[in-house]
Amino acid sequence: ETGCFTYDPGFGATASCKSAITYIDGDAGVLLYRGYPIEQLAEKSSFTEVAYLLMHGELPNALQLSGFEHEVTHHSMMHEAFRTFLYGFRHDAHPMAMLTGMLGSLASFYHNDLNIEDPEQRRLAAIRLIAKIPTIAAACHRYSIGWPIRYPRNNLEYTTRFLHMMMEVPSEPLELNPVAAKALDLLFILHADHEQNASTSTVRLVGSTGANPYVSVAAGVAALWGPAHGGANEAVLKMLGEIGRPENVQSAVDKAKDKESGFRLMGFGHRVYKNFDPRAKIIREMTYKVLGELGVNDPLLDVAMKLEEAALKDDYFVQRKLYPNVDFYSGIIYKALGIPVEMFTVMFAIARTAGWVSHWLEQQNDPENRIGRPRQVYTGAPTRDYVGIAQR
Numbered sequence: 001e002t003g004c005f006t007y008d009p010g011f012g013a014t015a016s017c018k019s020a021i022t023y024i025d026g027d028a029g030v031l032l033y034r035g036y037p038i039e040q041l042a043e044k045s046s047f048t049e050v051a052y053l054l055m056h057g058e059l060p061n062a063l064q065l066s067g068f069e070h071e072v073t074h075h076s077m078m079h080e081a082f083r084t085f086l087y088g089f090r091h092d093a094h095p096m097a098m099l100t101g102m103l104g105s106l107a108s109f110y111h112n113d114l115n116i117e118d119p120e121q122r123r124l125a126a127i128r129l130i131a132k133i134p135t136i137a138a139a140c141h142r143y144s145i146g147w148p149i150r151y152p153r154n155n156l157e158y159t160t161r162f163l164h165m166m167m168e169v170p171s172e173p174l175e176l177n178p179v180a181a182k183a184l185d186l187l188f189i190l191h192a193d194h195e196q197n198a199s200t201s202t203v204r205l206v207g208s209t210g211a212n213p214y215v216s217v218a219a220g221v222a223a224l225w226g227p228a229h230g231g232a233n234e235a236v237l238k239m240l241g242e243i244g245r246p247e248n249v250q251s252a253v254d255k256a257k258d259k260e261s262g263f264r265l266m267g268f269g270h271r272v273y274k275n276f277d278p279r280a281k282i283i284r285e286m287t288y289k290v291l292g293e294l295g296v297n298d299p300l301l302d303v304a305m306k307l308e309e310a311a312l313k314d315d316y317f318v319q320r321k322l323y324p325n326v327d328f329y330s331g332i333i334y335k336a337l338g339i340p341v342e343m344f345t346v347m348f349a350i351a352r353t354a355g356w357v358s359h360w361l362e363q364q365n366d367p368e369n370r371i372g373r374p375r376q377v378y379t380g381a382p383t384r385d386y387v388g389i390a391q392r
């Protein structure tokens, strides 16, 4: 069968569906967005250009890119009524809880997008999500620290605009180090898409029912929050903080090998990569560069490097092909940029929205699209007759 969740690509895995967006070779550590190696996009592209590529399948020319960026800028505001939702959350709510709720509530503003037959309307909904998630994310953060919301500034490019909405103190203009915007833009590129990971599969499963893009992406945000998935970047920083010093690394590695402990090295391992995650390699190299350029000396970087070194030469990890993944180093850079740890997974969600909406569009525009209906292996009781309560 070729319906979603029953397609067998013949390499022993159970593929959930067909897609032309991202290709991963887990053994070779290869990641391609629409055929372009992640290493080349990381070096030469920008997040908005990568978002266009994921959505449209081709790199934009200059006119297409400026048109796309103009459209995203034009849709970056959020309806003023969003404040009422925001102010209804507890101040200390986790920003991922706020983001999940706020994204889903977009469905209550765009009635024409609830049942989208027109491909142009679908494309517009995708643009809205890419455009508004930074504004909503920054608003969630500012609300949690008691600052007034900042509106998006049209004269700034995407990532710089987000940092301004996130960081600008009410009383004075933000002096943003260009290194910070470039580093975050690169992290957004690296997190933009990753084939059928748990959150993207969630977006496709919800979208396959004909549900609107806003609740489909909100479901993806919910799935991403888990510490086994996008929540790992926040968990890595907490783990490094608990390890504290390089001399404590070996005991952490030993604890992660003891199943009884229930402790895992967060930021290590991957369902698909049985080699270095190519994104982790790029982030590892940029961590040194960014912290150096920002003049940040973070002792957790030494702990991370020691932990990686200890795990990579330990048989337990080598035999199970457990390597650092995209989440292992990213948090150290987010921290150096002044982004609070509870916002780390929100950063992941901002970037991954480009992938989620691209998969949603690919699915909605596919005439063969059918509702996803995973099956199961039944392990319950055999058929049996009802027993009256007096006999139980």
Ligand code: SDX
Pocket: 193, 194, 196, 197, 198, 227, 228, 229, 230, 232, 256, 257, 263, 264, 265, 266, 267, 268, 269, 270, 271, 272, 320, 322, 325, 326, 327
């Ligand atoms: C992301 O899918 C994607 O593409 C996701 C992602 C994306 O871009 O969307 O790449 C982003 O989610 C990256 C992963 C972030 N999560 C973490 O860093 C959390 C820590 N890692 C794991 O819990 C785990 O490695 C997973 C969830 C990432 C993968 O889990 P699997 O494939 O189900 O592996 P498993 O649990 O079957 O483990 C296989 C073996 C087990 O030991 P044995 O039973 O064979 O003896 O490896 C062990 C596990 O106990 N193991 C670990 C470990 N990860 C696996 N042991 C210690 N530390 C770890 N981190």
